[in-house]
Amino acid sequence: MFDIERWQEIFDTIRKNKLRTFLTGLSVASGIFILVILLGFGQGMQNGISEEFKGDAVTSIWVWPGRTTIEYKGLNPGRRVQLRNENYQTVQSMFDGDYEKASILYFPSNVKVVYNNDLLVYDVVGTNGDLQRIENEFLSAGRYINEMDVQENAKVAVISNKIKREVFGHLDTPIGEYISISGAGFKIVGVFGEYGEEEGEEERIFIPISTAQLAFSGSDKISNLNFMLPEMESFEATVQKNNDFTARLLTYLKQAHGVAPEDDRAIYIWNPIHDAERFYQLMGGIKLFFWVIGFFTIVAGVVSVSNIMLIVVKERTREIGIRKALGAKPWSIIGMIMHEAIFVTAISGFAGLIFSMGLLEIVGPYVEVDYILNPSVNFNVAVSTVLLLMVAGSLAGFFPAWKAVKVQVIEALRDE
Amino acid sequence: MGSNSLHVLKGINFTAEAGELVAIMGSSGSGKSTLLNILGMLDEADSGDYTLDGVPIKNLNETKAAKYRNKFLGFIFQSFNLINYKSALENVALPLYYQKIPRKERQVRAMKYLEQVGLKEWAHHLPSELSGGQKQRVAIARAMAAEPKVLLADEPTGALDSTTSYEVMDLIQKINDQGNTILVVTHEDDIAHMCKRIIHLKDGVIEKDEKVTQVRASQYV
Numbered sequence: 001m002f003d004i005e006r007w008q009e010i011f012d013t014i015r016k017n018k019l020r021t022f023l024t025g026l027s028v029a030s031g032i033f034i035l036v037i038l039l040g041f042g043q044g045m046q047n048g049i050s051e052e053f054k055g056d057a058v059t060s061i062w063v064w065p066g067r068t069t070i071e072y073k074g075l076n077p078g079r080r081v082q083l084r085n086e087n088y089q090t091v092q093s094m095f096d097g098d099y100e101k102a103s104i105l106y107f108p109s110n111v112k113v114v115y116n117n118d119l120l121v122y123d124v125v126g127t128n129g130d131l132q133r134i135e136n137e138f139l140s141a142g143r144y145i146n147e148m149d150v151q152e153n154a155k156v157a158v159i160s161n162k163i164k165r166e167v168f169g170h171l172d173t174p175i176g177e178y179i180s181i182s183g184a185g186f187k188i189v190g191v192f193g194e195y196g197e198e199e200g201e202e203e204r205i206f207i208p209i210s211t212a213q214l215a216f217s218g219s220d221k222i223s224n225l226n227f228m229l230p231e232m233e234s235f236e237a238t239v240q241k242n243n244d245f246t247a248r249l250l251t252y253l254k255q256a257h258g259v260a261p262e263d264d265r266a267i268y269i270w271n272p273i274h275d276a277e278r279f280y281q282l283m284g285g286i287k288l289f290f291w292v293i294g295f296f297t298i299v300a301g302v303v304s305v306s307n308i309m310l311i312v313v314k315e316r317t318r319e320i321g322i323r324k325a326l327g328a329k330p331w332s333i334i335g336m337i338m339h340e341a342i343f344v345t346a347i348s349g350f351a352g353l354i355f356s357m358g359l360l361e362i363v364g365p366y367v368e369v370d371y372i373l374n375p376s377v378n379f380n381v382a383v384s385t386v387l388l389l390m391v392a393g394s395l396a397g398f399f400p401a402w403k404a405v406k407v408q409v410i411e412a413l414r415d416e
Numbered sequence: 417m418g419s420n421s422l423h424v425l426k427g428i429n430f431t432a433e434a435g436e437l438v439a440i441m442g443s444s445g446s447g448k449s450t451l452l453n454i455l456g457m458l459d460e461a462d463s464g465d466y467t468l469d470g471v472p473i474k475n476l477n478e479t480k481a482a483k484y485r486n487k488f489l490g491f492i493f494q495s496f497n498l499i500n501y502k503s504a505l506e507n508v509a510l511p512l513y514y515q516k517i518p519r520k521e522r523q524v525r526a527m528k529y530l531e532q533v534g535l536k537e538w539a540h541h542l543p544s545e546l547s548g549g550q551k552q553r554v555a556i557a558r559a560m561a562a563e564p565k566v567l568l569a570d571e572p573t574g575a576l577d578s579t580t581s582y583e584v585m586d587l588i589q590k591i592n593d594q595g596n597t598i599l600v601v602t603h604e605d606d607i608a609h610m611c612k613r614i615i616h617l618k619d620g621v622i623e624k625d626e627k628v629t630q631v632r633a634s635q636y637v
Contacts, residue, residue, distance in 0.1 A: 005513065005516075005518075005519065008519065009513065012502070012506070013501070016501040016502070017501060318497070319499050321497070322497045322498075322499060322510075323499075323510070323514075324482065324485075325456075325458070325485065325491045325497070326485070326486065326491075326510055326511040326514060326558070326562070327482050327483065327485045327486020327487070327511055327514045327515070327562070328482060328486075328514050329478070329479045329482040329483070329514075330478045330479065330482070331479070332514070405478075408453075408458060408459070409456075409458045410449070410453055410458055410459075413493060413495070413497050
């Protein structure tokens with residue numbers, strides 16, 4: 001019900017008690033402001049950490065061989081383990097459906113890359129098409145290595161944006177150009193880029209794995225075996241799946257290469273998910289920390305609003321007595337005090353909200369610190385905290401008002 | 417209350433006619449404040465009847481008491497009890513707010529009463545800018561504004577010097593001359609004698625109830 005007389009009465013009171021109103025408003029507004037900024041930076045950290053992990057697919061698994069360190073089944077330690085195509089084929093049939101993508105890499109040694117009589121110092125990597133997803137690379141132009149290239153031993157190459165810039169900067173596009181790798185001409189068919197800050201992984205030229213093995217005396221050798229697992233419904237389930245897969249894969253590979261089960265130097269495995277897990281835990285911790293601080297900020301806001309309301313009502317006890325003597329009904333007095341409390345907390349709460357969200361909105365996109373990216377806050381969360389403060393403020397106003405109304409008029413008006 | 421209960425009033429029986437100006441006198445502890453609280457519906461008697469303008473006043477809840485106070489009673493206090501952040505005019509208009517009278521009309525009516533107490537020019541001043549006598553006159557105007565049946569004045573001159581006291585009593589006499597019923601609680605003899613009837617209270621009973629010849633306050637002003 002809109003009662004214009006009540007509103008006029010409240011505006012009168014507010015206008016004539018500016019300091020009191022200002023202090024109440026300030027404590028509410030600053031509480032909301034601090035909370036929103038905190039939550040915003042919590043979110044910013046989450047964004048930033050997620051960005052750092054864009055370099056490789058989080059669910060990827062990387063396998064490469066080392067040397068045995070333990071004597072096993074009559075085989076000497078110090079033996080070099082060599083992965084071969086048949087391992088990949090067996091894995092494909094053994095683990096079919098367990099993984100989303102699989103790729104094999106071969107790093108030919110002693111290759112010489114030449115373009116226009118200039119020697120280029122980049123790595124040459126033989127691979128198949130699935131690497132793109134596992135490495136989380138994007139295509140800037142042309143296409144990636146595909147199945148057909150592998151089957152036909154095609155002499156095609158995919159270069160990185162960095163190489164394009166450094167070597168082919170004078171051309172509109174490097175696609176269609178030929179580079180010579182140890183004397184054989186390879187046609188450039190695509191340009192890729194890496195997410196994330198580092199360009200270290202953009203030092204590579206990709207060619208089909210079959211061509212690499214064939215042309216650079218690799219026969220059926222594999223340097224590196226990579227997989228990408230599907231993401232499960234929860235992070236824990238994904239980690240679990242990853243661990244299972246890794247264990248089974250290791251068992252097979254160790255068996256196939258005569259490696260002792262307890263030998264952990266013969267075959268190396270890298271799971272980005274375990275790094276990610278640590279970061280997600282850290283991030284969860286940081287978020288919790290921000291929430292705890294935010295919670296106590298709100299508690300402090302509630303306490304200070306309650307405090308101010310207590311003092312306000314105390315200060316107005318005499319006025320309440322006067323109003324009662326003049327015929328004010330109890331509820332009209334309680335209503336007036338709560339109306340004022342709700343009005344002041346709402347206005348200042350939303351002012352703090354708008355100010356802090358505006359600040360995040362304007363400054364957020366310009367924040368360029370490691371691990372913090374585009375701090376922002378969930379609008380619903382922010383509005384709920386304002387509503388919480390309003391409820392707290394009005395409750396804090398209600399009880400003292402209720403008590404004040406119960407005081408005998410004569411007592412309220414007694415001279416101090 | 418339990419075992420600490422104390423009978424302050426022990427049988428008070430009197431009737432005030434319309435248009436009377438009654439002084440209630442007594443030393444402290446005589447029960448005059450309690451009597452005034454009961455008359456002002458701020459407290460209720462353990463037993464006995466209180467009839468105001470033919471309406472029995474008993475078993476009141478807070479809301480009903482508030483309504484009756486607003487309609488029947490006007491209060492004048494020793495310490496004025498004006499709301500300090502409201503101007504004289506707004507103070508006088510406040511009882512009308514609780515009668516749900518629209519703002520414009522409130523102000524017109526409040527101004528009329530302020531004019532009656534001679535403070536029209538001070539209408540927009542805050543209480544802190546007024547002298548004690550002026551404050552009490554604002555309070556009297558406020559008590560009058562709701563057009564009550566009875567004005568209850570609790571030591572209305574208690575905080576004022578004698579010249580100002582007589583000015584205030586002069587005003588109260590003039591209001592009484594217009595036909596308003598007024599009860600004045602006081603412990604000052606000269607103030608009591610400016611009323612038409614004096615009820616002496618002692619230890620919770622009426623010691624003496626006498627009609628007196630009214631001394632006009634105007635002769636001292």
